[in-house]
Amino acid sequence: MAIVQTKEYSPLTEQTAIELAYQLELFPKEAELTAEEIGDGNLNYVFRIQANNGKKIIVKQALPYAKVVGESWPLTLHRATIEANALIKHGEFVPHLVPKVYHTDSVLAVTVMEDLSHLTISREGLINGESYPRLSEDIGQYLAHTLFHTSDYALHPFEKKKLVHSFHNPELCKITEDLVFTDPFFNSDTNDFEDTLQPLVEALWEDNELKLETAKLKKSFLTETEALVHGDLHTGSIFASDTTTKVIDPEFAYYGPIGFDIGQFIANLTFQAIVREEGNKQVIYDHIQNTWTTFESHFSDLWQTHSIDSYANVEGYLKFVLEKSFQDAVGFAGCELIRRTIGLAHVKDLDLISNDEKRIEAKKKTIQTGRKWIIERSSIQTIDQLINVLIESN
Amino acid sequence: MAIVQTKEYSPLTEQTAIELAYQLELFPKEAELTAEEIGDGNLNYVFRIQANNGKKIIVKQALPYAKVVGESWPLTLHRATIEANALIKHGEFVPHLVPKVYHTDSVLAVTVMEDLSHLTISREGLINGESYPRLSEDIGQYLAHTLFHTSDYALHPFEKKKLVHSFHNPELCKITEDLVFTDPFFNSDTNDFEDTLQPLVEALWEDNELKLETAKLKKSFLTETEALVHGDLHTGSIFASDTTTKVIDPEFAYYGPIGFDIGQFIANLTFQAIVREEGNKQVIYDHIQNTWTTFESHFSDLWQTHSIDSYANVEGYLKFVLEKSFQDAVGFAGCELIRRTIGLAHVKDLDLISNDEKRIEAKKKTIQTGRKWIIERSSIQTIDQLINVLIESN
Numbered sequence: 189m190a191i192v193q194t195k196e197y198s199p200l201t202e203q204t205a206i207e208l209a210y211q212l213e214l215f216p217k218e219a220e221l222t223a224e225e226i227g228d229g230n231l232n233y234v235f236r237i238q239a240n241n242g243k244k245i246i247v248k249q250a251l252p253y254a255k256v257v258g259e260s261w262p263l264t265l266h267r268a269t270i271e272a273n274a275l276i277k278h279g280e281f282v283p284h285l286v287p288k289v290y291h292t293d294s295v296l297a298v299t300v301m302e303d304l305s306h307l308t309i310s311r312e313g314l315i316n317g318e319s320y321p322r323l324s325e326d327i328g329q330y331l332a333h334t335l336f337h338t339s340d341y342a343l344h345p346f347e348k349k350k351l352v353h354s355f356h357n358p359e360l361c362k363i364t365e366d367l368v369f370t371d372p373f374f375n376s377d378t379n380d381f382e383d384t385l386q387p388l389v390e391a392l393w394e395d396n397e398l399k400l401e402t403a404k405l406k407k408s409f410l411t412e413t414e415a416l417v418h419g420d421l422h423t424g425s426i427f428a429s430d431t432t433t434k435v436i437d438p439e440f441a442y443y444g445p446i447g448f449d450i451g452q453f454i455a456n457l458t459f460q461a462i463v464r465e466e467g468n469k470q471v472i473y474d475h476i477q478n479t480w481t482t483f484e485s486h487f488s489d490l491w492q493t494h495s496i497d498s499y500a501n502v503e504g505y506l507k508f509v510l511e512k513s514f515q516d517a518v519g520f521a522g523c524e525l526i527r528r529t530i531g532l533a534h535v536k537d538l539d540l541i542s543n544d545e546k547r548i549e550a551k552k553k554t555i556q557t558g559r560k561w562i563i564e565r566s567s568i569q570t571i572d573q574l575i576n577v578l579i580e581s582n
Numbered sequence: 583m584a585i586v587q588t589k590e591y592s593p594l595t596e597q598t599a600i601e602l603a604y605q606l607e608l609f610p611k612e613a614e615l616t617a618e619e620i621g622d623g624n625l626n627y628v629f630r631i632q633a634n635n636g637k638k639i640i641v642k643q644a645l646p647y648a649k650v651v652g653e654s655w656p657l658t659l660h661r662a663t664i665e666a667n668a669l670i671k672h673g674e675f676v677p678h679l680v681p682k683v684y685h686t687d688s689v690l691a692v693t694v695m696e697d698l699s700h701l702t703i704s705r706e707g708l709i710n711g712e713s714y715p716r717l718s719e720d721i722g723q724y725l726a727h728t729l730f731h732t733s734d735y736a737l738h739p740f741e742k743k744k745l746v747h748s749f750h751n752p753e754l755c756k757i758t759e760d761l762v763f764t765d766p767f768f769n770s771d772t773n774d775f776e777d778t779l780q781p782l783v784e785a786l787w788e789d790n791e792l793k794l795e796t797a798k799l800k801k802s803f804l805t806e807t808e809a810l811v812h813g814d815l816h817t818g819s820i821f822a823s824d825t826t827t828k829v830i831d832p833e834f835a836y837y838g839p840i841g842f843d844i845g846q847f848i849a850n851l852t853f854q855a856i857v858r859e860e861g862n863k864q865v866i867y868d869h870i871q872n873t874w875t876t877f878e879s880h881f882s883d884l885w886q887t888h889s890i891d892s893y894a895n896v897e898g899y900l901k902f903v904l905e906k907s908f909q910d911a912v913g914f915a916g917c918e919l920i921r922r923t924i925g926l927a928h929v930k931d932l933d934l935i936s937n938d939e940k941r942i943e944a945k946k947k948t949i950q951t952g953r954k955w956i957i958e959r960s961s962i963q964t965i966d967q968l969i970n971v972l973i974e975s976n
Contacts, residue, residue, distance in 0.1 A: 340804045345759060349752040358743040365739060370892050396897050403893035404902065410734045411807045498764050499797035503790050508798065 197252070197265060197295055205235040205247045212291050212300060215239050223247075226305075230254065231263070236303060244303035246287070249296065250439075264359045267439040268297035273354065274441035275301070277416060281333040285326055286435050304434050307427035314423060314460045315537055317468065324475040326433035327426065327453055328482025335446045336490040338416035341497045341509075352413050357442040361409075364419065364440060368523050369406035372531040373399055381530040384548050388555055389530050401562045405519045413443035421449040422456040422524075422535070446509075447516025454479060454517060454574075455524035455558075459537035462553045462582055469582070473575050480517075480571040484510055511569070518565040518574060525558030556581055591646070591659060591689055599629040599641045606685050606694060609633050617641075620699075624648065625657070630697060638697035640681070643690065644833075658753045661833040662691035667748065668835035669695070671810060675727040679720055680829050698828050701821035708817060708854045709931055711862065718869040720827035721820070721847055722876025729840045730884040732810035735891045735903075746807050751836040755803075758813065758834060762917050763800035766925040767793055775924040778942050782949055783924050795956045799913045807837035815843040816850040816918075816929075840903075841910025848873060848911060848968075849918035849952075853931035856947045856976055863976070867969050874911075874965040878904055905963070912959040912968060919952030951975055 200208070202223035209221055219239040227234030231254050235247040250268035253260050272292040279286045291300040310320060340348050371378045374393060381389055392398060418425070419440025427434040454476055461472040491506050499505050528535045529551050538554065541547035557578055561568065568574050594602070596617035603615060613633040621628030625648050629641040644662035647654050666686040673680045685694040704714060734742055765772045768787060775783055786792060812819070813834025821828040848870055855866040885900050893899050922929045923945050932948065935941035951972055955962065962968050 340801070345756050345804070346752050349750065349755070353747065353750050356743065356747050358740050361743070362739050374892060399893060399896045400898045400902070403891075403896055403899045406893065407734070407903075410739070413805045413807060497797075498768060499793060499800065502793045502797055504794045505797045508794070509801075 195295070197297060199251065200233055200235065200247065200249050200296070200298070202235060205233075205249075206237060208247060208298070208300070209237045209245060214245055214290055214300065215243065219243075236305060244305065245290065246301050246303050247298060248301065249298045252297075265297040266294075267357070267360055268292075268299055269294045270355060270357050270360070270441050271437065271439040272299040274416065274418070274438035275299070275436075277338065277351070278330075278334045278418075278435070278438065281337045282330050285330045285433055304427045304436070307429045307432060307434060309424055310426040310428040310433075311423035311456070311536065313428060314472075315540065318428075319471045320428045320433075320475075321430055322433055323426070323428055324457075324478035325482050327421075327435075328479045329486055330433075330435055331450055331453070331479070331483045332486030332490060335415040335417070335449065336487050336494070338443075339414055339446070341491060341495045341500065344496070351416060352443040355416055355442050357419075357440070360419065360440045361442055365406065365409065367532050368527045369402060369409060372523075372527045373402055378532040379530055380532055380534065382548065382551070385530065385551060385555070388552060392526070392530075392555070392559065395559070397563055398559055401519065401565070402523060405516070405523060405562065408445045408516060409448065409520075412445040414446045415443065416441060417444045417446070417449045419444065419448070421452045423453075423460075424456075424535075445516050445520075446513040447518075448520050450480070450483060450513065451517035451520025451522075452524050455521035455528070456535070456537075458521065458525060458557065458578060459528070459535050459554065461578060462557070463537050463541060463550050473579070476578075477571050477575060480514070480574075514569070514571075515565050518561050518568050522558040522561030522563075522565070525554045525561070529554045529558070553581060589689070591691060593645065594627060594629065594641065594643050594690070594692070596629060599627075599643075600631060602641060602692070602694070603631045603639060608639055608684055608694065609637065613637075630699060638699065639684065640695050640697050641692060642695065643692045646691075659691040660688075661751070661754055662686075662693060663688045664749060664751050664754070664835055665831065665833040666693040668810065668812070668832035669693070669830075671732065671745070672724075672728045672812075672829070672832065675731045676724050679724045679827055698821045698830070701823050701826060701828060703818055704820040704822040704827075705817035705850070705930065707822060708866075709934065712822075713865045714822045714827075714869075715824055716827055717820070717822055718851075718872035719876050721815075721829070722873045723880055724827075724829055725844055725847070725873070725877045726880030726884060729809040729811070729843065730881050730888070732837075733808055733840070735885060735889045735894065738890070745810060746837040749810055749836050751813075751834070754813070754834045755836055759800065759803065761926050762921045763796060763803060766917075766921040767796055772926040773924055774926055774928065776942065776945070779924065779945060779949070782946060786920070786924075786949070786953065789953070791957055792953055795913065795959070796917060799910070799917060799956065802839045802910060803842065803914075806839040808840045809837065810835060811838045811840070811843045813838065813842070815846045817847075817854075818850075818929075839910050839914075840907040841912075842914050844874070844877060844907065845911035845914025845916075846918050849915040849922070850929070850931075852915065852919060852951065852972060853922070853929055853948060855972060856951070857931050857935060857944050867973070870972075871965050871969060874908070874968075908963070908965075909959050912955050912962050916952040916955030916957075916959070919948045919955070923948045923952070947975060 205223045206221045209215060221237050221239055223235045223237050225233055226236050232251055233249040236244055237247060238244045250265050252265055254263040272289055275286050275289050287302040287304055289301045336342055418438045419442055425437045457472055457476050461469050538550055541550060560577055599617045600615045603609060615631050615633055617629045617631050619627055620630050626645055627643040630638055631641060632638045644659050646659055648657040666683055669680050669683050681696040681698055683695045730736055812832045813836055819831045851866055851870050855863050932944055935944060954971055
């Protein structure tokens with residue numbers, strides 16, 4: 189990768205994004221380039237640069253602030269470096285499941301990467317009834333490979349600790365600590381829920397058992413450096429088609445518990461399991477099940493073939509690690525279900541339901557399922573049990 | 583603190599150590615200084631500088647290698663910076679329990695600090711029959727304050743993660759990972775045990791249950807950034823008298839599980855509980871008990887008065903944290919008992935017993951107690967139960 193020396197940060201324009209593409213020699217000199225800003229402008233600029241021969245690339249630039257529901261607050265540009273480094277690191281293990289990175293510039297907070305606009309964001313597709321036959325197989329593999337290969341089971345302790353050190357990401361972790369693990373469980377200003385849900389939400393705030401179990405999950409998120417997690421693996425961070433899956437946007441990447449990504453992904457599938465009509469739910473249940481079973485089988489294979497841990501062959505240790513990861517995932521999924529319903533950042537799966545009664549009904553289900561998963565996670569021991577708990581209240 | 587600029591590392595001599603003391607203006611210009619190297623020369627130089635008026639200071643310099651049982655291998659000089667920073671950080675919370683640091687120099691790997699030669703190393707004193715009436719009260723307080731105040735319960739997440747980052751200590755952690763958690767449980771070259779113990783040691787290597795539980799403890803050590811631990815809190819790292827206690831040598835400091843320091847200290851008291859004659863054991867049992875109860879009561883007080891964790895007041899959360907810390911401590915204590923008996927680094931408490939039969943008997947007890955604590959730690963729920971398990975086989 190070429191390194192372009194820049195003196196200071198400034199926001200790109202369509203013109204300067206094109207100039208950067210020429211400088212990087214990603215297109216022939218004679219190519220005519222056009223640029224279009226296709227991001228939502230809340231957190232990043234996303235320029236799609238296209239040549240007259242059809243070739244396309246993405247120039248993504250972090251903005252020094254975040255806009256969410258009208259608020260604007262400063263946000264570290266370092267997240268662009270984290271994102272690029274996570275794409276590169278995870279790409280070592282699953283190159284077919286992440287975009288190629290062509291160039292990074294930490295001063296400009298720019299990542300130049302493969303264009304994926306032939307795919308759709310899986311949240312949008314799922315809402316529109318797509319079933320994405322490869323989705324859970326690919327994400328299960330992504331989880332197994334990225335999490336195993338960045339863990340102490342696969343890496344020399346120096347290499348692992350070097351990665352922990354370089355994925356130091358306190359500002360974005362704090363967003364998760366607040367918005368996923370704290371605010372929804374207290375009467376916080378950031379919360380955002382419909383009036384009808386007020387009694388249910390107040391019951392959560394009074395629910396000591398729920399808060400105790402959530403405190404334990406937050407503690408895991410704060411203290412357990414098990415693997416390099418994506419940190420924000422919802423269906424909006426996944427491009428998909430019937431044949432391809434690509435995971436994007438790992439700006440929240442840091443060393444955390446293995447169950448975190450698994451749980452967030454399962455929760456975001458669960459929104460679909462809840463909002464879909466009866467006959468269309470099964471494909472989502474199957475995706476949830478297949479995510480775990482694929483993860484479990486690939487992680488187990490990697491453990492047998494690639495583990496450098498002295499204790500890898502001790503009977504029961506892999507089982508312990510998988511059980512812990514599953515239990516954590518169930519709890520983290522529960523947190524995600526609740527926070528996406530009553531916290532600051534919602535999901536369209538729920539909010540786009542125009543029928544008031546159905547929408548409220550779905551939101552009640554996500555809250556109740558989330559609560560159950562958090563509280564009962566130590567007795568939910570298999571993915572079948574988890575799905576049964578979901579089906580019972582769905 | 584003054585900063586002396588130096589260009590490169592070179593070992594001090596008595597003369598250059600004195601020059602450094604003058605430069606730092608730690609003595610009046612007219613004072614006549616003498617220096618004496620009082621370290622064992624295996625890892626560090628320790629110069630005691632004394633003025634003709636009686637004032638003394640210590641100039642400690644890390645050497646770029648370690649010598650253990652005749653072997654010599656390179657060892658990072660960065661450990662001097664870790665040690666100094668840990669003394670300073672822990673000194674913010676328990677200034678009366680650590681030596682004062684007057685100056686640090688990361689290039690020279692030098693720490694200039696308070697002289698403590700009016701005290702004795704507590705391992706030596708305990709072996710000679712001292713009872714150190716303040717020892718467990720002081721160490722219990724040290725543990726509560728240093729561990730609480732560096733945890734997520736007390737610190738803003740940015741501040742805590744900054745500390746995690748700055749106490750990045752992979753090389754010294756690896757020594758613990760190998761010598762405490764791995765080698766003694768396998769047929770490793772570093773192990774060192776008496777022939778008579780061979781059958782018992784081989785039984786450990788074949789003991790799947792023990793290895794599984796040790797794997798879990800090693801995983802905690804590798805992944806849980808709960809607090810800034812000392813990392814090597816044995817009785818040889820503690821200066822003591824009847825009225826004073828000072829904890830030294832935190833070069834292994836890093837962010838790890840709260841139970842680690844507690845367990846190592848309890849294990850090192852346990853060697854005394856095992857080797858002492860019947861009538862002299864009770865004072866050690868009392869120290870073990872008082873270490874935990876003092877830690878528990880001070881940690882609980884700090885939690886009530888100083889916690890900034892949103893979940894601090896959730897019923898059951900403090901109890902959960904204390905129970906987890908206790909269970910971890912019991913397991914880590916078990917590892918320490920075993921590794922100090924059959925691993926690379928022994929303790930004099932055992933090795934100085936000249937009567938062969940008594941020495942072997944004591945070593946068998948430390949191995950068996952260690953095994954029991956590791957395996958049964960989830961059912962050993964109080965400090966009284968722990969002591970009962972010890973007494974039963976003692």
